[in-house]
Amino acid sequence: MTNLEICREHGSFMIKEKLAEIVARAFESACAEGKMGELKECPVPIQIERPKLAEHGDLACGVAMKLAAPLRSNPLKIAQTLAEHIGRDKEANGNRITSFAVAPPGFINFKLGSAWLNQSLSRILIEGADYGKLDMGRGKRVLVEYVSANPTGDLHIGHGRNAVFGSCLVNLLKFAGYEVEAEFYINDAGEQILQLGRCAYALYRRLQGVEVEYPTEGYPEEYLSEFVAPIVEREGQAFLSLSEEEGAVKLADLTMAEIIEHQKKLLAKLHVEFDRWYSERALHKRDQVKQVLEEFLKHGFSYENEGALWLKTTELGDERDRVLRKSSGATTYLANDSAYHLDKYRRGYDLMVNVWGADHHGQVPGLKGAMKALGEDPERLEVVLTQIVNLSRDGQIVRMSKRMGTVVMLGEVMDEVGVDAVRYYLAESSPQNSINFDLELAKKTSRENPAFYIQYAHARCCAILRKALEPSQGQEGQLPAPVTESQWQSFLQEYKTDPDVFESIFADSSEEVVQHQKALIRRLELFPEEVREAVETRQPGRLARYAFELANELQKFYEVSRVITDQLSVTKARLGLILATKQVLSNALGIIGVSAPERM
């Protein structure tokens, strides 16, 4: 989609789109004069990009190079023709574009004036917490299923990554206008639960002094004790007389409840929330698994072989057929999951996103094939795989293994480095890359980590606003606030109605300082586009990095531009800029779920 199309679709004001329109008009007028060969309309999207080097200007357009092939002409020459027509455009006046030039190998470079920048500041302050929101998801319902950890133990750092990514994606999609539901699928049925019960019942009895063997297969005693101990305390000897089987069933339920409760609390502490906790057991109770097997049969995609029921996934894009019902009569994970996902499809979402650990990637073709077999569109189901988190201590990578006792729990990491830092680090990276999380490093650098840096920038904006609006203690007693309350109220109105007030941001500034000032505003203006790209690529982490860049831009601005000055018009303009920066930092942090403190 070109910038122009986005502009039309969303009706929103973005500088790149305004500029793309000007270039498009230049192309049209050059066309009309027959300077574009046989072309009637532009065959390539007109894209505006940001040059890597400041000396190339604020924005650039490389469309001339893309036109070189269809026109069979020199890109530089095409660029010059376009530039000539841009020069005749009334929109391209000095307030909007101070200068533009053609540069090899065929770029048209633009230097921005202040008019559009000032307008974007007004827009930010008008829209406030809504600034950056898009309507690309309007009317679309999305289900995001994530974490879905087995209720058989504590959450580790890998679950943490899944949880943070998923919740950021939920926040992001909501911000982009989607109607989003977050769901956690609880695998509370099947063999693993029985095994949990057997272990838990053995542990229960041992804690009461009964000498029984602990099962060799299953969950290590030390990981279960924190969940079984409260049951012993609460229930006492109530279950000692049960048979081994009855005891296992009873303890499975009670232990599972403890574990789920623990997981919920931990996730809530990490600001990870769900609209629905979906129970696999309930799925079985409603006979949905049995029903889905009938559906497969009805669609002609299942067959029996050697006592088992198979799904013809080979015909559906998988490398081999998969078992749905074992010869023992029990259904497989695929069958249960098919029932669950068919249920999701029947609930009528436009898009379903599953956030899975990458070690489950082998299941994707099977599940997608199953949905296809049921006559559903597999494209509506997206699986985002999150790669593993390697934990290291003192530079030594620790492979997480429950047996080796080297598992580091999510809760421990949260306690060590803080919720905000955990969220930032886990949100920042692309899910398909494995990451290394060095605990010693995270602890050591806890004051200098990017999360903190962004928060610091937000707090600094708040500090400047406080300084401007609150009386201060000087050597001669109390000094009045530089800006009175009534002045401030009037400023807030002017920001929204008269973009020209921001012109004073640049007053008395050298060319170099103006560059810093414009860079900050440009970055603020970029936010909606960053949101769109994050949605399209399903990478909320881009906003974490954006927030960091914005914080950096603020610091650079701050170093060279005094906000509170003895010139009221300058103070007014720059306070508005600070207010806008604080707002955008807060909006971006909101999506990645990191707090935006007023002071720290």
Place this chain on the structure above:
RNA sequence: GUGCCCGUAGCUCAGCUGGAUAGAGCGUCGGUCUCCGAAGCCGAAGGUCUCGAGUUCGAAUCUCGACGGGCACGCCA
């Protein structure tokens, strides 16, 4: 063996729908506070973008092949 993911600065990571001299943070070294928060800012050093070939006016980016790492390949979940 087959399939998927990955390989960018000493370390951790961006950039990948092809564009100008490949970027951040950490770490190292050096500057910078009579002035709104120095938890900051500025600068330096550090790279055959794993290697090779191809496509292109142009490749970290696309294609193919090596090499290296991870994961998955059950009538487990």
